[in-house]
Amino acid sequence: MTYIPHSPKERDAMLATIGVKNLEDLFKDIPAKHRFPDLDLPPALTEMEAAAELAGYADANETTQSFVSFLGAGAYNHYIPAAIDHILRRGEFYTAYTPYQPEISQGTLQAIFEYQSMMTLLTGMEVSNASHYDGATAVAEAANMAYAQFRGKRTRMVISPTVNPQYRETLRTYTQGMGLTLAGDDTRANLDGGPETIEKLIDENTALVIVQYPDYFGRIYDYTRLADAVHAAGALFCVTANPTALAILKTPGEMGADIVVGEGQPLGIPLSFGGPYLGFFTTQKKYIHKMAGRLVGETVDNRGQRAFVLTLTAREQHIKRERATSNICSNQGLLALASAVYLSLLGQTGFRQVAELCYHKAHYAAEQISKLKGYHLCFDTPFFHEFSVCCPKPVAEINAHLLEHGILGGYDLGQDYPALKDHMLIAVTEMNTREEIDLLVEILEEVSHD
Amino acid sequence: MNIPANLKYSKTDEWFDPTTGAMGLTDYAQEQLSDIVFVEILLSVGETVKDGQPAASVESVKAAAETYTAVSGKVSEINEALADSPEILNSDPFGAGWMVKIEGGDASGLMDADKYEKYCAERSH
Amino acid sequence: MIENTVPMEKPKVVEPTLFELSSPGRSGVTFPQPDVPVASLPKSLLRKELPLPELAEVDVIRHYMHLSKFNYSVDGGFYPLGSCTMKYNPKINEDIARLPGFAFTHPLQPIESVQGNMALLYTMQEWLKEISGFKAVTLQPSAGAQGELTGVLIMRAYHQSRGDTKRIKMLIPDSAHGTNPASSGMIGLQIVQIPSDKHGNVDLAALKAECDDTVVGLMLTNPNTLGLFDEHLEEVVKTIHACGGLVYGDGANLNALLGVLRPGDAGIDLMHFNLHKTFSTPHGGGGPGSGPVGVTASLADFLPAPIVDIVDEGDDDIPPLYGFINPPKTIGRVKSFHGHFGVILRAFTYIAMHGPEGLRQISEYAVLNANYLLARLRSTYNVPYDRICMHEFVAEGMVEGSDVRALDIAKRLMDYDFHPPTNYFPMIVHEALMIEPTETENKDTLDAFAEALIKIAAEAKTNPELLHEAPHKTPFGRMDEVKAARELVLCCWLPEDYASS
Missing domain, CATH: 3.90.1150.10 (Aspartate Aminotransferase, domain 1)
Incomplete structure (x- = not known):
């Protein structure tokens, strides 16, 4: 079945208004030899059949509920508290687009503003963007930001081998055209040396140092001394953190981090075989112009009402194009909403x-x-x-x-x-x-x- | 639109003052960009520059632009005040809104005020 | 800074923030007491305070319910945002994505325990290959922009693997989305902009002038952002291939081509899909998207790792075993795990319900709707590249004898309860209004929208102030964007001594 609402009569009336005889006439620009291919796909299912078919796939899995x-x-x-999905399921949230028209998008905008606020509290930072794809890409965006901050003049980044292997792999992918040296990304290195082993890898050409908190093996280190060493070399310090741990642990902000990112999935987002999740990204205000991603700020409308808008948008790709810090366009809007609801329910x-x-x-x-x-x-x-x-x-x-x-x-x-x-x-x-x-x-x- | 007669102008809308070596964005450029919210000077004092190289990155509420060096020479001073108050570029582009000073610049390749005025008029219909 | 001598009136708060609603001691959820001995916490590593808002469940629900009412949505009305394909999002898709058999699977489970997921991902790869004419597909990229990054990395890796290291130029038409140059810029390529000709096609002469052995490739959106199918597609492709470059297809506008043209058949080398546009997955107020990438056989080895394949064929009694494999020359992984699985599930359901004929109908009716609106509006608004369009078209948001701009028209449309079209994009059209109705809108809606735009054109002449000040009937009016950018309030105001209270 399809979701096309036209009756045959309406279709014909529309074709007549356009001035063509049939639907095929609208496709004359398409090269004739390739036009209207036969697609070898299974025949259409009704909703009832599709529900049964998809349930069959689902039933072929073991889950964290059955195991x-x-x-x-x-x-x-x-x-995941029940109330979260009831809010996510409101069509006003999930079937809206990016809030580019603030007059009719205040729901999304205020929700992101509140999300940003809670993320900065959690990480101990000053600003948060509206989110990235996941924890791994948030780390890669931290590298992009540091690269932009030093205008490409510092070409070394240090990443601890005890950062999640998939994050390190993603970082390698993202940076492969940037002419960078990645130090520390060695799984054969000493894994028991703590932050001191990372300290030794920092030099004057280092733009960014990345560690995980708690690290990939669950260990908690105080990175204050490392942060001082990073700053002494003039570099930026990025911590990728587990948000649940931040409920009780000292914030990376307190330790001196310049960028705190992480995977927001633990905040009320289903496992869902790996995605969609939520990459949170927070930093200090002074770096905001080099930060990628959408950002919501407070303002007033012409009726004197407090309101929210996407702000500093000239940083982003749709205006700055190849000179933007990143190509990122979307944020994980609905997942950011889920995490904000989660945090507000739990308090x-x-x-x-x-x-x-x-x-x-x-x-x-x-x-x-x-x-x-x-x-x-x-x-x-x-x-x-x-x-x-x-x-x-x-x-x-x-x-x-x-x-x-x-x-x-x-x-x-x-x-x-x-x-x-x-x-x-x-x-x-x-x-x-x-x-x-x-x-x-x-x-x-x-x-x-x- | 203000186009001071004592200054020289580039095709990319920078002004240059041959007596002080200062350069910045023209009134025409700031008006096109509208409300400027961020300026980053891409040069450092002591640096030798060639004309036409990126000098500053400017972002407004709606647009982003790059400013280029109007002349070749040596950077002698940078206007640090712009970082905290980028709106000066809108309010006083030829005065407090100067961006950098370049020593030893040769302005002979630049337009004079009359020529620049025509150049702006051509583009704004 | 200019000092404010007149005290500003405090803005009216329409809906308080969570922090303003908070009252210490309230809680929306509680958890069981520990059933294990309590371990001692590492004191020197603990945070001092955590001033999160405190609310009861009902407070949270009402807050978000209030906020939701300020949003315009596809469920609420017509959303003709050009280039965004804001089609109706079928409800069954939402139920499928939440089936416990999917939602409660961990991405690192042994593959034997998730064969349902694996079979589905494999089938999705096969379906996208068939729909697009490509030979291999990765489902990993998170969104269109990440699909582009994946694509340009593949193009770079392909040239480098052949020892062809001097290719540094990416050709990008002037009508392209900003993500195209941004994706190429991220990996250090030089961007060369190619102009459009007077029919809205890629300017062939300009393209040929740039083609040499330093070209990585061309990033082509086709139909382009004017909603026009490039009349010289075959020659464009031939030109790029002749200089050793690759043609990247930006799949943002694939909603015009389902069952109409397979990009792979037309010589495109690789392309990303936007599952959240073409295949009906909801936009979620800004995301999540999903941006799988399809490639020709010669690029398959470079795809991100891992992809899903059959690792054991099985036999009559034993079903095939699906597993993850790493393409031999992979560019690496572009994110954690296996892509936006929850989004892929929705798109999979959508494709399953359409079948081959249904998919073709999607594009036929998307193009019908766009051309119908074009036919109804062209006598009121100038359409600079006026020919049969594909799924969208671009008009000039100007009215003769009036000073109103595209922005005013867009804002005034809100008073007629329509979401405005994309405006000021593509940049090659003055005061652009980019209109994409999608196939899921009926004739009555399109007529009402056309009539609103015609009426607005009349208002522009008789009462331009009405438009300059619009919208009037929405809960919020025009925003002070300069204040937002200059004052930069990016977090909720926290009451003083909040943490200690």
Whole structure:
């Protein structure tokens, strides 16, 4: 079926107004030999058939609902309050375009303004843009911004090997035409040296230093000293942070970060097999003109009412074209809305509660697992809700066994870090009950005996 | 529109003062751009420049433009006040809105006020 | 700064912000008490305060309900934004994307546990290949602009893999979207602008003059942003290929070509799709989009990693096993995980429900609607490149004998309860009004819109002030954009001592 509303009579009347006989006459500019190809696609389904067909695909998956999940590594299984989707489902929000006409887009504009406000609070920064595609591209946009800030005169960027491997890979992709040197992007490097190992990589040609907080292995470091070293070299300091952790942890802003970015998925956004998610991007006011992405500011309308508009738009590609910091056009509008609703529903009490539950449960799990023969925690640094465990067997083998018991095990770190063969990255959130954690421990023990 | 007779003008709408070495955006240019909200001077003091190279990046509420060096020479001074108050470019383009001073510039390739006035008129119909 | 001597009147607050609505101690959601022993928190690493707003669920719902009423939307009315393809967003798509079997899958699950997702992604790749005439597709790019970046990186990698390293020029027509030069600029290419000829096509002579062995390629939007199909497409493609360049297709306007022309058949080398335009996924107030990229066989090895493929054929009893593979010369990954899966699901459902005939009808009726509006409006508004258009057309927003501008006409349309067309783009048309009705609007809506525009043209002559001051009937009037940019208030005002209260 289609969503075309024309009756045959209306169609014919319209063709007559245009002055052509039939629909084909409208396509004479199309090269004749290629015009109207036969497409080899399945025949059209009715809505009823499509619903059944798609349910079939969905039913062929196991999920974090049907299974107990300890999988994180960049995407986290958190509780999503029911009210969020009721707001997202309002057609006024999800079927609107980018708010280029502020007189009839104040809903979207004020919602983004509030989102920006909450993100700056969370990260301890002064300004936030209206969002990027995801955490990985937000890191890449930080690199674009630093490159623009130094007008291409500083050509070295340092990224810790303990930044999410997919973020590092995305950064490599984005920067491949920019003539940059990426230092630190080495998974064979010492992973246990902390911020000091990064400090050694900074020089006078360094534009940007990027670290993760908590890092990819869940570890929490205070980056204050590193930030000082970065600034002493005249470079910018970027922290990619987990927003749930920021509910209780010292803000990167307090540590001296110039740019704080991250993956906003934990803030009320479904796992949805990896997307769409939310890249948040915050910085200090003095860098705002080099920041990419949309930005909402407060103003008044000609009736004396407080209102909001997209502002400083001349920075963006549709005006500045090839001289813009980035080519980004869209933002993750609906996902930014979801995260703002999430944060406003939880408030400071609820949000702290989630973070603390994650922390306590992860520490319980870590303690229980570390008591098992053959398993031990890889690092003794403080961690948030994720930790790496050295296992007695290959992680794939253990995970296959866990899957049989209805458990999605942790991420196999050996895929990205050769030195971490047989290491599993386990994430625990407020969604995991003590019984589930105990079951995980029990099966892990069982596997080690097999 | 103001076109001071003592200044010289480039085709990309910069003015140059042969006596002081100052250069900036013309009144015509600031009017086209409308409300300017950001200026970034792309040159540093002591730098040797060639005419026609990017000197500043200017953004207004609606548009973005690049300003080019009007002459070749050595940059002797930069107007630091513009960074905090870019609106000066709108209010006083030929005075407080000067952008950089260039020493040793040869203005012979530039237009005089009469010629520039005609040049502007040609473009604004 | 100029001092304000007259105190400004405090603006009227129509809807308070979340922060202004907040009252310490309220909460919208609570969570269970810990069922495990409480671990000690690392004191030196804790934040001091977290002054997030505090509200009950009902406060939050009402706040956003109020805000939603200030938005114009496709569900609420006609949205003829040129180049944006604001078609109706079918409701079934929303339900499909929220099926727990999809929404609760983690992107790093073992592939054996997500074969439903994998089969769907594989099928989507196959369908997009068939629709576009390309030989391989990546679903990873997040939006059209990221699809472009992916595309220009592929073009660069292709030339470099052949040792052809002196290619640095990207040719871009003057009617192109800003993302085209921005994407090329991001990877350090030089942009060469190609003018349009008087029929709205790429100026062939100018194109040929720029073609040499330093050309990476041409970024071509076709139909272009004037809504016109380039009459010399074959020659344009031939010209670029003759100098060793590649032709990138900007798929923003694919809604004119479904079942009409496969860009791959016409010699285009690679192209991005905008699932949020052509395939009905909602724009979400600015995103998320989704920008898959299709390429010819010779570019397939450069696609971003990973893509979905059959890793085990299976047999009569065992279904095929789908997995991720990395193309051998991949440019790398352009984002985390596997693309905007939730958006892809909606587009997949849409394609499944249309089938081959339905897809062709989409484009036929999109083009019918645009030409109908053009026919009704051309005697009132000048259309500088006036010929049979594709899915959109560009008129001049000016009325003889009046000083009104495109902006005034656009704002006045809001008083007639229509969303204005795109204005001041493309830049090659003076006072441009770019109108794209899409196929999902009926004749009554189009007639009402045409009549509103005709009436506005009359108002422009008799009462231009009405237009200069428009809109009048909307909840908000024209904005002080200079104040917004000069004063830069980008966060909510926080009450003093908020954190400690």
